[in-house]
Amino acid sequence: MHQTKILNWGIVSTGQIADKFCTDMPFVENAKVTAVAARKLEDAEQFAQKHNIEKVYQGYQALFDDPLIDVIYVATPHNFHFQQVYAALMANKHVLCEKPITISSKEFKTLSCLAKKKNLFLMEAMWSYFLPAVLQAKKWVEQGRIGNIKHIKADFGYAVPYEPKGRMYNPELAGGCLFDMGIYPLAIAHCFKPAPLSEVNIKVQFAKTGVDNDLVILAKANEVTLSLATSFQCRLQNAALIIGDKGYIKIPNFWRAKSCALYQLDEKIEEFNDASLGWGLNHEATQVCSAIINNQIEHAIMPHSVSLLLQQQIEQIKSLF
Incomplete structure (x- = not known):
């Protein structure tokens, strides 16, 4: 054996x-x-x-x-x-x-x-990248279910209590929402549209310690428009939307996704729920x-x-x- x-x-x-x-x-x-x-x-x-x-x-x-x-x-x-x-x-x-x-x-x-x-x-x-719900969403894209991707919207933010010496806000500990949470929206955008960023525009706010605590990124990845955000100031929607010319996919809590749904116009066509145990x-x-x-x-x-x-x-x- x-x-x-x-x-x-x-x-x-x-x-x-x-x-x-x-x-x-x-x-x-x-x-x-x-x-x-x-x-x-x-x-x-x-x-x-x-x-x-x-x-x-x-x-x-x-x-x-x-x-x-x-x-x-x-x-x-x-x-x-x-x-x-x-x-x-x-x-x-x-x-x-x-x-x-x-x-x-x-x-x-x-x-x-x-x-x-x-x-x-x-x-x-x-x-x-390894979550079944994200892999299912990728499968729908590959099958042409949403047509050509036009927009990717993703944000990840939670209100983080201000502690100047804490990991999140301390510049000496590489604090700031871009490093801490912003990598998730960037990563999910790359997952569905692997391309360098161009035409990057940002709106950023800073905590008293000088680290970023709220950030919105507008950019292009080839022909796809990206709208990404991250924040320590408030809970954002924490969802990813992969929007094509024939439909869109919504992944709630995309960073720890347990489900995703496929829409055409306003109608939900298909849904995937990950029943596996654990985080x-x-x-x-x-x-x-x-x-x-x-x-x-x-x-x-x-x-x-x-x-x-x-x-x-x-x-x-x-x-x-």
Whole structure:
């Protein structure tokens, strides 16, 4: 009988997204969360107890040096990603890193080169790209159900209480809504229309700390008009609309999508509801495991080229601040 290869995962950070990720890992058949590391030992111990994880480490290097660990999941604030991913790759570990994977295209190029040189898998954790509802929406587009795409509208925002020292508002922690939430609208636009941005116009507002806390982006991706927004000031609609000349697709809460609907004029023609359990992070983790087991160092759905492009788009937009 062919035995399924099990990959041992090590988790960097015990924050909210790491918690959701580990909650979903039991739905991934060829993965086991074996270790967790945090700056404070008690945080790692509490997290390990909650998620039934055998090993705990204080500090991250000890985790990277553990010979039993195959894959590292990095879920710290994004300004720490570069050094942690770099250290994990240097320790010969495959890496899945939360988005944005770095805070500059230069940093990402360094990591991409290192991963390729060491023949290791590296991917930005763009979980939205792997969600069944988003894949269904893409299928409708490919089938010509909405005709030629004319507009993509997407926004993602939540009212975030103002804490000058907190991760969201602190410029030293690469704060601001573009880095934190804005990557999602940019990524979903690229998912349905992979093209560079042109004719970029922005309306931006800033918090007292100087970071952006409300941003609207108008741009073109070839012949498609993009209307994207992100905010720390208020909850936006948090939906994506893919609008064609024959109909449109609505994806509510597109970043964690559980459903999508196909419309022609005002009539709903078809609907898809994802009945799978969990938050949805398991779809991404399953694909990462599969790619590593098949000796791939990039994933076709979220290759290095897309991560680099998103970094360049963020820089392009920031240059207009």
